[in-house]
Amino acid sequence: MEKILLIDDDDGLIHFLSRFFKRKGYAVMACTTGNMALERIVVEDFDLILLDYKMPGLNGLDTLKQIKSRQVKTPVIFMTAYGSTDTAIEAMKRGAYDYLVKPFERQELSRIVSEALLLNAQMKQVVRLPGAVPPSAASAPATGLQIIGQSKPMQEVYKLIGQVAEKDVSVLIGGESGTGKELVARAIYHHSRRRDQTFIAINCAAIPENLIESELFGYERGAFTGAERTYIGKMERCDRGTCFLDEIGDMSMAMQAKLLRVLQEGEFERLGGRETIRVDVRMIAATNKDLAKEVHNGRFREDLYWRLKIISVHLPPLRRRTEDIPDLVKYFLARFGAEYAKPVRTLSESAMAQLLAYTWPGNVRELENCMRRALLLCSGDIIAEEHLELQAPQQVQTFSPHNHEQLLESLKSKLELLIPEILRFSQSGIHANIIEMVEEILISKALAACDNNQVQAARLLGISRNTLRHRIKRHHEKHLMDTGEGKGGV
Ligand SMILES: Nc1ncnc2c1ncn2[C@@H]1O[C@H](COP(=O)(O)OP(=O)(O)OP(=O)(O)O)[C@@H](O)[C@H]1O
Ligand SMILES: [Mg+2]
Structure with missing residues (x-):
């Protein structure tokens, strides 16, 4: 609950403001002199301070100076009587966030207060960089935010x-x-x-x-x-x-x-x-x-x-650092798990595979929203594919330079995902196998796109016609070998 400190010697106004803020769900503390308030802020941290200028004893400007040397970040809204705008401007020069001229409208009060509280939250919510914390321990910090991701970029x-x-x-x-x-x-x-x-x-x-x-x-x-x-x-x-x-x-x-x-x-x-x-x-x-x-x-x-x-x-876009996805998922599930009081859940293997294969046009924000939704939709312990509701990859109809680049990115991220698996289950000869396979697909699709016109296909691929012919021949021979037809024939 956000805490507001009121400093004013006017009982009527204190009464009004206390009721106004309590109704909005804030905790309120009131002090009738600057000195009382200064004693208070030494022991308690406030989210917002409303300070009157004209008070017996320490006036508003002097109180402000003392406050600013203690709770530097807490926004202070300065209140003055009509006609003393100069004092209010002076207060802002000394670090007040804004000012209200009495008598003020509720609407103006609400607007300035919510703006100031937002600023307070933003200034006090520390964003931490991943320091010595190993990725496996990535979890939501008690307060504040953390930047997650150990990928190279x-x-x-x-x-x-x-x-x-x-x-x-x-x-x-x-x-x-x-x-x-x-x-x-x-x-x-x-x-x-x-x-x-x-x-x-x-x-x-x-x-x-x-x-x-x-x-x-x-x-x-x-x-x-x-x-x-x-x-x-x-x-x-x-x-x-x-x-x-x-x-x-x-x-x-x-x-x-x-x-x-x-x-x-x-x-x-x-x-x-x-x-x-x-x-x-x-x-x-x-x-x-x-x-x-x-x-x-x-x-x-x-x-x-x-x-x-x-x-x-x-x-870098998220699709270029898919290795950060598992840590981000863990972090968001911990954060939202605490927010919605739902125990931290895990993801099924296929759900994780889907997250890793997706291209994330909305980047980390999209993943964050996806995790929030999944957590709310999931009633068991494990988040499955159906809870993710990822948008189907868009069908690309035209080859504009823009989506051409996206297609290449998507291909790259899929290869990055699959190649480690292939490496895990292969013994040897992977380089030749993969390169040959990619080349073969590339050539056959280019030929199909050019109605089997080899000159055009070579131009599309950016290789000479001779090279293309050579490759087609090799792929053909390989197939004959694989199917056994070529045995003893050469
Ligand atoms: N590396 C990260 N670790 C944890 N949370 C992240 C990370 N990157 C982004 N987020 C979260 O994703 C959301 C979007 O981030 P942010 O608003 O900083 O993006 P942005 O680049 O400013 O986006 P836009 O261009 O749309 O304004 C935020 O809720 C942020 O906390
Ligand atoms: Mg932004």
């Missing part, structure tokens, strides 16, 4: 994170959807020197184009119709902290220019403001787009691209 990712996390440089994270880009961004934050400062994530694709500037850089009162109060943007809120810009490939060119200025000079202006604001923000950006292509097509600034790309981490 993932080991490279961890090495890179280890190298860059503590350095104050910006990082670009690439990879298909669901490969764990956000998880990696959080891991970098938790392993950085800024781990005790704010971490704010912004999804550039989710915020409408006309709102993103004010969201990032804030605005002054009166900057546009409806701008009734000064709004402090996300960049200012994470001064000295880390800003995660998700889906950066979707950012407009105009915003990219402003962002580049923050990266290079550490400065910007609020919308409608004349004052230049200076910030020290570490930027972590992620995208599932090919940014080089975006630059080529004039949709992404080249200078920003190079600036971000200095350190880049690429997350």
Whole structure:
């Protein structure tokens, strides 16, 4: 249960807020002076603090300063009376997350509180890298998340994170959807020197184009119709902290220019403001787009691209690291098993084989959802194939360059799965057998696709006609030998 601390000398407001939060399922603690609250936060960790400015004794600003030196990460919402916006802005400069002007609407209160609680959860939920933990012991940590996977490409990712996390440089994270880009961004934050400062994530694709500037850089009162109060943007809120810009490939060119200025000079202006604001923000950006292509097509600034790309981490798709699947399965089953109070289950051999053979277009997210569903659907002890409900591999009708690559990937992952089995049961001669077999299939299918026209088939395969003829002859002879027809004939 999330815990909220109220600091206000107004009994009426405390009463109202306590009831309001308790009804929403939060635990509430109230203190009527700053000093009482400071004693409390030494012994108890809160998820959110609501702090009034005007109190007898220590005022809100001084209390805030003390709070920030103790529970640095707990978001503080500052409450002021109408007409004292300057104090509220000052509080935000000193690290308050947001402010409310009394009297406030329930709706506004709810919105700000849920935003702040989400931020609190994200900042405090540590993402761990697999350290000394052997893969067999991969299980859900008591709190926080863990990045799972011991495959070679993932080991490279961890090495890179280890190298860059503590350095104050910006990082670009690439990879298909669901490969764990956000998880990696959080891991970098938790392993950085800024781990005790704010971490704010912004999804550039989710915020409408006309709102993103004010969201990032804030605005002054009166900057546009409806701008009734000064709004402090996300960049200012994470001064000295880390800003995660998700889906950066979707950012407009105009915003990219402003962002580049923050990266290079550490400065910007609020919308409608004349004052230049200076910030020290570490930027972590992620995208599932090919940014080089975006630059080529004039949709992404080249200078920003190079600036971000200095350190880049690429997350491989799950189909290229199928050896991570058993550990991920174990991890998700342990996590969801605890979440739904269902004892940890295992997978049948054929269910695991199906997971290993699947191509996972939605990557780890798809596997996570698949495991959640399987756990809920399964009533016995073992998860079987029918609980997985994997999408049937899509029939590919056309050979566009895009699905051509996917087909090759799928072939590769199937070979990777089957070849170790073949090795297990074979004695010798495997190399020749497999290569011959693949070649034979390749040639016969190419001939079929070209109506047995050898010139066309050779061109399709990229070999000379002579080589093709030679191979066909050899395969033919081999068959005769195998069936015994050729014996004594040559
Ligand atoms: N290596 C991993 N170990 C454990 N969980 C993982 C791993 N990779 C991804 N996940 C989980 O999979 C889900 C998707 O990961 P995440 O949101 O980081 O992906 P993403 O690359 O940001 O996706 P998108 O591009 O769609 O935003 C999350 O719930 C995350 O916790
Ligand atoms: Mg993401």
